Amino acid sequence: MLLQIKDLTVSYKLPIGKVKILDNVSMNIDKGEIVGIVGESGSGKSTLGHSIIRLTPPNTVFDGGEIIFDGKDILKMKEVELRQIRGTGIFMVFQNPLNSLNPVKIIKQQLLEALKVRAERDGKEIDDKEAEEIIINTVKDVRLPDPKEIIKKYPHQLSGGQIQRVVIAMALLLRPKLLIADEPTSALDVTIQAQVVKLFKQLREEEGTAIIFISHDISLVYAIADRLVVLYAGRLMEDGKIDDVIKNPLHPYTQGLISSIPNITKKEGELKAIEGNPPSFLILPKGCKFSPRCPKVMQVCKEKDPEIIEKDGRKVRCWLYD
Ligand SMILES: Nc1ncnc2c1ncn2[C@@H]1O[C@H](COP(=O)(O)OP(=O)(O)OP(=O)(O)O)[C@@H](O)[C@H]1O
Secondary structure (H helix, E strand, C coil): CCEEEEEEEEEEEECCEEEEEEEEEEEEECCCCEEEEECCCCCCHHHHHHHHHCCCCCCEEEEEEEEEECCEEHHHCCHHHHHHHECCCEEEECCCHHHHCCCCCCHHHHHHHHHHHHHHHCCCCCCHHHHHHHHHHHHHHCCCCCHHHHCCCCHHHCCHHHHHHHHHHHHHHHCCCEEEEECCCCCCCHHHHHHHHHHHHHHHHHHCCEEEEECCCHHHHHCCCCEEEEEECCEEEEEEEHHHHHHCCCCHHHHHHHHCCHHHHCCHHHCCCCCCCCCCHHHCCCCCCCHHHCCCCCHHHHHCCCCCEEECCEEECCHHHC
């Protein structure tokens, strides 16, 4: 087991008080496994990703739980230990990738540093000519135009989509044990998206990198992940093998997410979005947090929050299966 998240509870401090976002989230990731995390906007996906690498906003409060990476609890680590892990241990491609780059260094220098960190980990010497060749090839892999010119530029001279690809190139050069990718292809067109998915899969094959792929786009996650985790209002609603979940979603929320995606269901006439909006974390409904929007709601759902149960090797939080 590479990563074990146990009962993770995370809040944000606000002037009006503390707001709990992640509520007792538990999930495991094996070496080389690709796990997709999906859910509507605001379901807590980024909060979960940032918590794992402990790069969270300053008003974050870790209220409980453990994040065990390679046998050690990230929540108990000191900043020096965290710095050792970030990079070749865990690397994150943020939704806003500009934050991952240093504004005063040209791209080449930043990619070179990433490559050197990895070479050092592997105990390899790498000369400048060889390094430049590897960097150019990686920049080509992520389909950046004019690689030799682009690596001489500063981050502010690139577009959002180009920056996103530079950060993905950085991940490919670092070859971390765990890559957390938060909407990594949101600024890219579909052909480049497909290329990134291919490169991530290749990274997993060659290096055994585990990947957490965060997205609101289930069809994209379907193209890459082995497992799917569904979050709603900061709670884990379903967790299972991707084929099982897509072909036979158990939770009505997962069913709603899947039936609203045309490429997966291919039943265009039947497409409909889930009615209503996710609840505010300030006034969460009593009982199951999805109950006000659930087409299969029962009386018990409005009164008591269901626990997670295991069914056919899958986890689901729903009274239908109690
Ligand atoms: N620093 C913060 N302080 C207070 N609330 C925050 C902070 N960061 C995020 N939130 C709130 O926490 C909730 C979860 O946000 P998060 O970004 O984790 O969700 P998400 O599923 O990644 O959404 P998206 O797909 O839009 O990125 C949202 O209601 C968001 O407004």
